[in-house]
Amino acid sequence: MRKDFDIIEKERVYRENGLDAKKDVGFESTGLDIQEAKLRTIQYFPSLASVVKNFTFQNDGSGTEGGVACTDTKSIIKLNAVLLSSAGIEAAVDIIAHEALHTEESAEGLLGNIASDGVINARLRASGRSMKLGGIDIPNAIQMGTQAIYAFLNKAIGYVNSVTGSSPDADSNSHEFTREEVISACYGNYALWARLVNWVKTKDKEKTQSAQPELALVF
């Protein structure tokens, strides 16, 4: 059967932009036009073009561990195409750009991932992306940078672990944080984040005070 003129024209534009449909695996009949999403991504973010053109894109909802996407930061980006096709093409652009930016921002483990996600999503929002699917949202993430956020979260979790026998308290002055609260403070809960920052400062102060060496008395 003859291909529709629009489809032929679209394929020409994709080819001209260096997009290769062979690098897309498993997107047929998912409802997500992966080539269109990739094209829009490189038009919006020309600096991400080489990652978008060269990485292999796989539709693998199960491979994203319940999330919407993931990447090995070297050659593969996995997307949950079913979820993205219902969220819309611009949400897919947000997610592709997010994964491509992990080639510039990444750190080890869960806290490292939260830290790099904070910086990446802040960069995307600063570029005017709506980030419809939400995700990690940390105040001043760009100014702090991935490593500083990672160090801060690590310290916060360290303090959580060192607090023994205390239960969460509604009173903000004596409130001790739980691990879950540290994590949820990273999801755009700015009031909780501000309280976390103050709590860590207080713990820092307690630590330096208790670390003061005793005065040596000389007679």
Ligand SMILES: [Zn+2]
């Ligand atoms: Zn991420």
